[in-house]
């Protein structure tokens with residue numbers, strides 16, 4: 671943000687949302703997301719931007735099979751907002767059987783390298799995680815490329831072993847030099863990104879903020895299609911195994927907003943913690959009512975840029991979930 675870093679803006683936004691964050695579509699969505707992650711007992715999982723711990727505890731539950739009681743499965747959750755982590759810590763107290771499997775850390779996930787050894791929990795070991803997940807958060811970051819590049823160092827590396835036939839064991843002489851390659855794929859990264867037309871009000875507000883010289887606390891302008899994040903991953907050394915499109919994420923389904931409802935949409939957005947953060951980022955002395963008044967006509971203009979010939983704007987309710995691995 672102009673006068674607030676990305677992490678400060680997120681802290682501002684989620685500090686006020688923490689208490690009611692779970693009264694939303696997020697708990698249901700977390701179940702669908704974790705099914706795609708498909709955790710196994712004994713794994714080490716890093717949950718970046720774990721928030722109130724919705725995915726964290728579902729992931730930990732997957733290890734909590736009595737027969738594996740002594741395995742070393744662990745889920746490390748990292749988040750920057752104390753209020754969100756406080757809700758996760760409450761969950762941890764309420765689930766003593768999972769408490770040992772869950773570690774919570776407060777830190778900026780775009781700068782994990784600055785986690786100090788003196789921190790209460792051991793720093794994240796390099797190349798030690800089977801899975802890294804980041805749900806409902808990636809489009810908050812300023813620099814998507816730098817972030818996925820920085821996370822590479824925490825994923826287990828793929829292992830290639832090559833053994834060569836002993837020529838004497840081969841009936842066919844020409845096969846004797848052929849290598850037998852064994853490949854373990856290494857750790858995986860699972861990240862979700864909203865469809866380019868999802869949560870569209872916020873997307874339009876991002877442009878309004880830019881025109882007003884302010885910054886909305888999300889960065890979705892780089893997402894123009896399902897390939898946008900795939901491209902980010904591929905140019906930073908990941909191989910994308912699959913992309914799953916989850917529909918009806920908020921339960922609402924795809925819909926259209928007509929020009930008659932623009933004010934309604936705008937009014938609902940100005941009540942959000944994201945809008946309050948956008949105003950706070952403008953600096954002291956800037957009144958919410960002033961920003962609201964100036965922003966309304968710009969919002970109308972930006973809405974019309976997205977509208978089809980029939981004056982309607984398409985609103986998707988889809989999330990793209992990417993499952994990727996280190997390419998080498």
Ligand SMILES: C[S@@+](CC[C@H](N)C(=O)[O-])C[C@H]1O[C@@H](n2cnc3c(N)ncnc32)[C@H](O)[C@@H]1O
Pocket residue numbers: 676677680681684696700718719720721722723724725748749750751754777778779780804805806807810
């Ligand atoms: C929408 S919540 C998602 C929480 C959880 N993953 C879920 O799906 O319910 C976004 C979270 O990202 C965290 N966050 C945003 N930027 C961050 C950063 N740079 N470092 C650490 N946490 C961050 C916020 O504190 C917030 O808890």
